Structure formats: structure tokens, C-alpha cells
């Protein structure tokens with residue numbers, strides 16, 4: 001026999017979690033003890049539950065799955081925000097919340113950390129809306145089945161789930177876990193559907209002259225990145241990626257043709273998609289933001305959509321066809337069709353060389369982006385926060401192996417600080433560079449203290465343009481003005497006696513260069529470099545993007 005808490009700990013370790021993110025509360029303390037007792041798990045404290053859930057979201061980007069443990073209501077309500085992000089970003093995060101003693105409902109007790117009624121179901125009902133499975137364990141005997149079935153749903157769907165454990169059950173006895181295959185076994189495509197999908201897709205493509213592959217964000221969660229390369233090699237066509245799929249196809253591949261993001265695209269990418277008579281949309285998600293207010297969306301007639309478990313195009317719709325299997329099967333049936341790659345090379349001039357600014361020059365956005373870009377190595381992971389950081393990041397070229405993380409679906413400003421922290425915990429071998437605006441930073445800044453605590457050598461580029469510039473470009477108003485902070489001093493305030501965090505302020509090209517050289521040497525803690533930029537010195541892509549998003553937001557009511 002084991003206990004409910006130890007059963008959960010075993011399952012979390014079996015799915016690959018080594019660090020779980022927590023904020024303690026009296027409803028989860030016994031559970032935290034049980035998790036910490038497991039030799040394969042180490043808890044990571046966070047400063048609040050919003051950051052805890054975002055750190056788990058970031059850890060899932062690094063490790064494929066994550067868990068965060070919070071207390072009832074006052075903790076879980078904040079954590080729901082990170083769960084929303086995990087849902088939108090296709091990340092299996094397991095939200096675990098303590099909850100009232102199983103006797104309290106029946107005893108008609110009123111309790112702390114509740115809304116002050118006898119209803120203790122509301123949190124579970126809320127969780128059902130933002131997860132693919134939400135369970136409340138009311139008896140120890142039910143724990144094994146509920147835990148296994150809920151965790152399996154997260155693994156199969158790459159979506160978040162919710163498990164609620166009463167404060168008096170974590171230490172109650174239950175049976176030992178069975179084989180891990182019960183939660184980890186993969187699922188295969190339906191063979192006749194797979195065969196039909198591959199056959200019809202090969203036929204559709206054989207009738208096309210100008211084929212392009214468009215890679216979307218779901219290729220990561222579908223574990224299909226290698227299969228995309230296989231299909232690209234078989235076709236020889238141009239391959240473009242959506243902004244939230246940057247780095248999910250190697251930018252050093254000879255057929256890489258850039259980021260397709262309407263007017264915010266990298267050079268030549270939009271033109272080649274517009275020129276194509278077939279666009280293989282792999283794991284794509286077309287939203288108002290990713291289509292620049294619906295101005296960049298390949299026509300239905302040219303789209304062959306290959307989704308996580310479905311293939312759809314003119315006259316064909318096949319379900320239970322898993323993405324990696326479909327792409328690999330298709331790569332064996334298609335013929336070379338390099339037309340779009342030939343055309344891309346013809347219509348795309350070589351990248352303009354950005355010359356370094358003289359050291360004494362006032363720091364410009366362009367010079368900041370140039371210096372950050374030059375830091376990226378195969379071991380780098382770039383985090384780009386909502387804001388002009390998105391547009392700066394999209395334009396940066398990535399060497400083989402470098403990764404790029406963006407939260408375009410949920411778009412919670414401040415995500416990048418806790419998420420990059422969680423990512424760095426999951427992938428300590430990466431050098432994480434985070435680009436975050438001043439407005440976003442102010443949302444979740446205190447999580448930098450955990451980077452100091454764990455001595456994580458992250459470099460944070462804080463783009464200080466004294467305001468919400470991305471909002472300004474959508475629609476301006478006094479609400480886009482924010483209080484300035486002394487960001488360098490703020491970060492060093494977390495050192496207290498023994499921390500090694502460093503803060504720098506760069507107002508010229510030379511100061512930025514010097515700050516970067518110092519930050520590279522600081523291997524015992526985070527380095528934040530505040531880049532002081534003019535409020536209006538933003539990318540031209542943000543200006544165009546903001547215009548079209550504002551137009552989409554402003555469409556007159558139809559009825």
C-alpha cells in the first residue's frame with residue numbers, strides 16, 4: 001500500500017517531471033510533504049500562484065509536461081491564468097490544488113480561503129472550463145483511477161488538467177501504482193484512415209505546381225518536428241513558419257524561407273505563400289493576431305491542413321490520423337516539387353547588413369536587436385514577450401539548435417519572466433535570453449528573485465520605452481503611460497546578503513555592449529540589462545500589425 005500523495009508523486013515522476021512548482025497553503029501542506037518525499041521530485045517555490053502556473057507552463061515547454069501545486073481558491077484562482085496559457089499553447093500542465101477537509105461540507109462548516117458559503121464545488125466547476133479533465137478526489141480509494149485517467153488525458157491531448165485533493169486525504173492509504181504504461185502508452189493512427197489520407201494528399205499535391213509548407217505551433221506538442229523535415233526534404237519546396245512556430249523548423253535548413261506573418265513577415269515569406277497554389281498547413285492556428293487582423297490567411301482552396309489528429313483539404317477529411325505518422329507516410333509518396341524554393345531565392349535579396357552604431361550613439365531599437373542577435377548560439381533559447389519584443393525576436397536568425405519561445409495565443413504580458421524561469425529549471429543546459437518590455441516586466445517582476453535564489457544565469461533584456469507601446473500602436477490613450485522604475489536597482493534588491501543578480505542600464509550602444517560583456521561573465525545569477533529606448537522607436541512591423549489588429553477589433557456589429 002502507499003498514500004494518495006505518494007501515489008501522485010510516483011505518477012508525476014513517471015511522466016518525466018523532476019521539479020514541480022509550488023506555493024504552500026494549509027490546504028496542501030501534507031500533500032507537499034508527500035511529493036517532496038519522492039526521490040525523483042524536487043519542489044521549486046514561487047513568489048505567487050500566477051508566476052507558479054506560468055513557471056510550470058515554461059517548464060512544460062522545456063520538458064514536455066509540468067505540475068504546479070497551490071492552495072484552495074486564493075491560490076488556484078491566480079494559477080488559472082497560467083492554465084489558460086497552457087490550454088491555448090498546447091502544454092500539458094497538471095494543476096493540483098488542495099481543498100477543504102472531506103468532512104466540512106457535510107458538517108455545514110464555513111471555511112477560510114472560500115467565498116464564505118457552503119459551496120465547495122465552484123473551483124472544480126471553474127477548472128472544468130479551462131482543462132480537458134478536472135477531478136476532485138473525495139475518497140482515497142478513488143485516487144488511483146482518478147489520478148491515472150486525468151494525467152493520461154493531459155499526456156494524450158497536450159492540454160492542462162486539474163486534480164483537487166482534500167487536506168485530509170494526501171496521507172490516506174491507497175493501492176500502489178500499476179505499470180506506467182497505463183498513463184504513458186502512445187496512440188496510433190487508424191490504419192485505413194492514415195492510408196486514405198496519405199493517398200489523397202499525395203494525389204492533391206501531384207496536381208499542384210507551386211507547393212509551400214507552412215509550419216504552425218502545434219507541431220511541437222504533436223512531436224512532429226522531425227517528420228516536417230522529412231516531408232520538406234521529400235518535396236524540396238519552400239518552408240515558412242508561423243511566428244509562434246519559430247525554431248520548430250531549423251532556420252539553417254536550405255529550404256527555410258522565413259516567418260510568415262503578413263506585413264510583419266520576414267523578407268520573401270509572405271510573397272512565396274501568396275504565390276503558391278498549395279500550402280500544406282501543418283499544426284497551424286490562424287487567429288486575429290497570427291493573421292494580422294485576418295489579412296494573412298492562405299485561401300481555403302489552396303490549404304491542405306494537417307492537424308494533430310486530422311487531415312482536411314478539398315474533398316477529404318480523415319480523423320484519427322496522427323500528424324507525425326501522416327507526414328512521414330506522405331514523404332514516401334510525394335515527388336520533388338522545388339518550384340517555390342526556386343522562386344523564393346529569385347525574389348528574396350540577401351539580408352541587409354546592420355552596421356554597429358558608434359559606441360557613443362544613443363541606444364536605438366535596431367542596435368539593441370543587433371547586439372542581442374549576435375549573442376544567440378546553438379545553446380540559446382530566446383523568450384520574446386508580448387510587445388515590440390515579439391517583432392524584434394521574429395526578425396532574429398537562429399543557428400541550428402537555438403529555440404524560440406513566444407506566448408502568442410494567450411498573450412499574458414509578464415508571462416516571459418516566470419515562464420523563462422520555469423524553462424531554465426527544466427533545461428539548465430540552455431542559455432536563456434529573455435526580451436521583455438517595461439510594462440510586461442512590471443506584471444511578474446518578483447519572479448526574478450527565484451532566478452537569484454537558484455543562481456540561474458539568465459540574461460534579461462528589458463526594453464524600457466516608458467509605456468505600453470504595442471497598445472499604443474493598436475490604440476493610444478493615457479492608460480498606456482506607466483510609472484518608470486529603477487530596474488537595475490530593483491533586480492539587485494533581491495540579492496539581500498548573498499545573491500548574485502546584476503542590473504545594468506544602457507542608454508548608448510557602448511553601454512549596452514559593456515553590459516552584455518559583464519552579463520556573460522555572471523554565471524551565478526540573473527543579469528538584467530535595461531535598454532532605454534525612445535517610446536516611438538519601435539519596429540515598423542509593430543506599427544503595421546497594430547493598424548490591422550485595431551481594424552479587426554473595430555469592425556462594426558453585423559446585427
Ligand SMILES: Cc1ncc(Cn2nnc(CCOP(=O)(O)OP(=O)(O)O)c2C)c(N)n1
Pocket residue numbers: 386387388389411412413436437438439440441463465467468469470471
Ligand atoms: C495580463 C494582461 N493584461 C493586459 C494586456 C494588454 N496588453 N498587451 N500588451 C500590453 C503592453 C505591453 O507593454 P510592454 O511590455 O512595455 O511592451 P512594449 O512597450 O510594446 O515593448 C498590454 C497592457 C495583456 N496582454 N495581458
Ligand SMILES: [Mg+2]
Pocket residue numbers: 387437438439463464465466467468469
Ligand atoms: Mg514598453
